[in-house]
Amino acid sequence: MALPTDDNADTASSTSTYVHKLPEPFTTSDLVVLTQGAEGLVYRTTFLTPNTPCVLKYRPPKPYRHPTLDKRLTKARLLAEARVLVKCRREGLQVPAVLGGDWEDGWLALEWVDGRTVREVLDIWVHKLGMRARDGKPDETTGGASEGDVEAQKKEQEERLWEMMRKVGRAVGRLHEIGVCHGDLTTSNLMIRHERSTQPSSQPSTENVRPRGRQTVSTMREAAMNGEGPPQYPSADATSRSNEPEDLLEGAIVMIDFGLATQTVQDEDRAVDLYVLERAFTATHPAAEHLFQEAMRVYGETFKGAKKVLKRLADVRLRGRKRTMIG
Amino acid sequence: MATVRTIVLPHYPSYPIHVCMFKDVSNAAFLRSQLLEANPDFDYAFLDAAMILSPQHLLSAAFLALHCTQVARAKTRTAHSELVFRLHPNNNIGESYRKFGISDKTSALIAVKLALKPETTAQVVAEHLGEHVKGESADPGEALEHVGMWCDVGKVRKMYKLEGVGEPKKGKRGAIVNGNASDMDERKEMESVITGIITLKGS
Amino acid sequence: MIALGLEGSANKLGIGLISHPSPNKPPIILANLRHTYISPPGTGFLPKETAAHHREWIVRLIKQAIKQAGVRIEDIDVICYTKGPGMGAPLQVVALVARTLSLLWKKSLLGVNHCVGHIEMGRAITHATNPIVLYVSGGNTQVIAYSENRYRIFGETMDIAIGNCIDRFARTLMIPNDPFPGYNVEQYAKRGKNLIELPYAVKGMDVSFSGILAAADLLAAQVGDTVAEDKRLKTEEGELVTKEDLCFSLQETIYAMLVEITERAMAHVGSKQVLVVGGVGSNLRLQEMMALMARDRGGSGFATDDRYCIDNGIMIAHAGLLEFSTRVTTPLEESTVTQRFRTDDVYVGWRND
Numbered sequence: 001m002a003l004p005t006d007d008n009a010d011t012a013s014s015t016s017t018y019v020h021k022l023p024e025p026f027t028t029s030d031l032v033v034l035t036q037g038a039e040g041l042v043y044r045t046t047f048l049t050p051n052t053p054c055v056l057k058y059r060p061p062k063p064y065r066h067p068t069l070d071k072r073l074t075k076a077r078l079l080a081e082a083r084v085l086v087k088c089r090r091e092g093l094q095v096p097a098v099l100g101g102d103w104e105d106g107w108l109a110l111e112w113v114d115g116r117t118v119r120e121v122l123d124i125w126v127h128k129l130g131m132r133a134r135d136g137k138p139d140e141t142t143g144g145a146s147e148g149d150v151e152a153q154k155k156e157q158e159e160r161l162w163e164m165m166r167k168v169g170r171a172v173g174r175l176h177e178i179g180v181c182h183g184d185l186t187t188s189n190l191m192i193r194h195e196r197s198t199q200p201s202s203q204p205s206t207e208n209v210r211p212r213g214r215q216t217v218s219t220m221r222e223a224a225m226n227g228e229g230p231p232q233y234p235s236a237d238a239t240s241r242s243n244e245p246e247d248l249l250e251g252a253i254v255m256i257d258f259g260l261a262t263q264t265v266q267d268e269d270r271a272v273d274l275y276v277l278e279r280a281f282t283a284t285h286p287a288a289e290h291l292f293q294e295a296m297r298v299y300g301e302t303f304k305g306a307k308k309v310l311k312r313l314a315d316v317r318l319r320g321r322k323r324t325m326i327g
Numbered sequence: 328m329a330t331v332r333t334i335v336l337p338h339y340p341s342y343p344i345h346v347c348m349f350k351d352v353s354n355a356a357f358l359r360s361q362l363l364e365a366n367p368d369f370d371y372a373f374l375d376a377a378m379i380l381s382p383q384h385l386l387s388a389a390f391l392a393l394h395c396t397q398v399a400r401a402k403t404r405t406a407h408s409e410l411v412f413r414l415h416p417n418n419n420i421g422e423s424y425r426k427f428g429i430s431d432k433t434s435a436l437i438a439v440k441l442a443l444k445p446e447t448t449a450q451v452v453a454e455h456l457g458e459h460v461k462g463e464s465a466d467p468g469e470a471l472e473h474v475g476m477w478c479d480v481g482k483v484r485k486m487y488k489l490e491g492v493g494e495p496k497k498g499k500r501g502a503i504v505n506g507n508a509s510d511m512d513e514r515k516e517m518e519s520v521i522t523g524i525i526t527l528k529g530s
Numbered sequence: 531m532i533a534l535g536l537e538g539s540a541n542k543l544g545i546g547l548i549s550h551p552s553p554n555k556p557p558i559i560l561a562n563l564r565h566t567y568i569s570p571p572g573t574g575f576l577p578k579e580t581a582a583h584h585r586e587w588i589v590r591l592i593k594q595a596i597k598q599a600g601v602r603i604e605d606i607d608v609i610c611y612t613k614g615p616g617m618g619a620p621l622q623v624v625a626l627v628a629r630t631l632s633l634l635w636k637k638s639l640l641g642v643n644h645c646v647g648h649i650e651m652g653r654a655i656t657h658a659t660n661p662i663v664l665y666v667s668g669g670n671t672q673v674i675a676y677s678e679n680r681y682r683i684f685g686e687t688m689d690i691a692i693g694n695c696i697d698r699f700a701r702t703l704m705i706p707n708d709p710f711p712g713y714n715v716e717q718y719a720k721r722g723k724n725l726i727e728l729p730y731a732v733k734g735m736d737v738s739f740s741g742i743l744a745a746a747d748l749l750a751a752q753v754g755d756t757v758a759e760d761k762r763l764k765t766e767e768g769e770l771v772t773k774e775d776l777c778f779s780l781q782e783t784i785y786a787m788l789v790e791i792t793e794r795a796m797a798h799v800g801s802k803q804v805l806v807v808g809g810v811g812s813n814l815r816l817q818e819m820m821a822l823m824a825r826d827r828g829g830s831g832f833a834t835d836d837r838y839c840i841d842n843g844i845m846i847a848h849a850g851l852l853e854f855s856t857r858v859t860t861p862l863e864e865s866t867v868t869q870r871f872r873t874d875d876v877y878v879g880w881r882n883d
Contacts (some may be wrong), residue, residue: 024394024397025338025339025394025397026338030337030338045337045338046337046338047337047338047388047390048336048382048383048386048387049334049336049337049382049383049386049470050335050337079527079530082523082526083527085523086520086523086524086527088520089492089520089523090489090492090515090520092491092492092493092516097519097522097523098385098520098522098526099383099519100387100390100391100394100522100526101526101527102394103530104398104400105398111519158412162516182429225471233489233521262525264373278342300471316428
């Protein structure tokens, strides 16, 4: 039997979905929905100045939850996320800055990160280099006419990809070093910042800042599980943004979406973080496993105790309680 | 007439923010006394310009002051006192005024007026401040880009305990790997932590 | 095709007979009998006593079911029994009877996963085609989604099962076991109104209930008329906290945890349907919360009533018959039982979506 609600749940059309009244001072008119995950809604808007794009995360009240409990949880989770982000910025880590927020009303405004997710970049690269699954080396059989040139070029491009992986390893290592575990480290929650050639104040108006590859925890993780690419958003700035893979790899690695992050120095938590990341990489492409190993090599050198975490990762992998769930 | 610049915050379009800057101010004691007497004609946030790092720094406190007033969660009497209060990392109102407000000796001043009523126009503010602040008016810039020009970065760093944040060279591993951190980058880095600290204040 | 289903993985002994007329027609329930072992107040059911109960009742119940169904022995195609998961001794009793009948009547034998039984029965009754399944009972707490011939576990409890948590909470507060602790907790909760803070432990898609029990021990010592007035727990307004308030708080907290992880799974998979199965699924507050969540997501919530969500033989017969239709049977020498049997270990050959 279908469970009864005030109106017929079966006929509750998709049009009535996600109708939430935003807290003051926000109105839907100047907000663009990026994602609608289980945790809440994510919008793009501007904050403090009309030229400062931002990500607005809103956790609407859950109708099923006792209001007191709901307020308590919303507040605790938003605060935890904001505290972790501020801590990271203090330590010089690349994460979105906290621009504003209101725990009672359930929203958090974060710095907009212009760039692409590692997931997107990997997809482009793996495709371009035609990587072999066996050893992660470029597949010679796909070489073009002038073999020598192409080979040299590929080698150089490949090196850039490895360098990106080292940056990933370093970024995650630093995060763990300062006592933070991300809680949902997928390749979609790692971004490569698009290096700005202009000052932020002269950035194009919000109309031109289109969402790209930003999703919530849930949708991303699911996509990663299925080995799917992220959904494509309409992109008005396609022309203004370089699609040359070489340029894509240049920026700094920025970790995003700390909604499930915790402050912990436990090896177990750190190892699980790495395990989630490993699953996300291998789901992208078999060749990515070798890339991941490079990231882990660098991770192991990042801080004292990192090697111990890598040993623990082997345990977590073997235990594989989550294997059936993620795979 | 003082030079006034008006900023409209996204999401709070009905409450413009008027900003004036003065240097070589000689009557700070008088201005401060007006605040202490709670003279309604002097309902401004008078800030020590040495403590304001950047437009984002000022505006994030202004936004929260406005927001807290609008949703009835302000901790102080007026939106302007709330602004001064919001700038400080801790919850002590008196301390906020001592650190961010003007003292009798302040010579570089930022005056902020939150226009909660439509009749509070830029013109009114420019005339009133021009008449009562004894000092040389300076232009905050169209987007308030000059707001941080009299900032004592070291003092701000100490206030928010930002040792090492955005500082080149002696930065820890991982901080600004790309090197070549200019003054702008240093302030940007500090600002990105400060807006977070201000937001998290009191919770 | 007709199947006899025998279920006895916990304190309920269930015998069911089901007919699948043809692949395109709904199944017909011919008989659905159940007898429950109720343990003395203040205690839980133990393997030895539960097994004895099943031994005592199983033959009587099977005879009665066949009579009620009006089928002849020769009409039965397969005998299905619960292979696991569950308590060892009771499982063995039922498996032994299933093997005996298989040899006696010369029928095929099929060992069924208890959780898969719940899922398939829920789907059949509610017509939810591809829902996210919340399976909640005395021994299980899982969020399940179907993908590529497996019921995959997205989230589960990291320690004790929800039903176990409720039972032990009830025992701590000296709430009776009859008809079952969860029912009594639900009735108490209806009269409670003050929300007392209890540990809310959700980590990603997993939940934990052990902290609640620890808190319950502390709280139990501060409520009830036998406690001195000055030692009693009071609300911020100075009201005395009652057992009813604690039951209310328990339900509000643990069901919110379950609904939260279920919602997360729905968001992952992009599913609009949610189905609650298992004994705890009969709780009306859980059903209400699930429906509110589903509606908020523009979807629908489904649940079955006591006949099907509480352990029963029909679900074993039904899931068994589905598997039997893919030409799977359990050879006699493999007709064992297992206390641990993961839902995702079963190859779901009868679904091809």
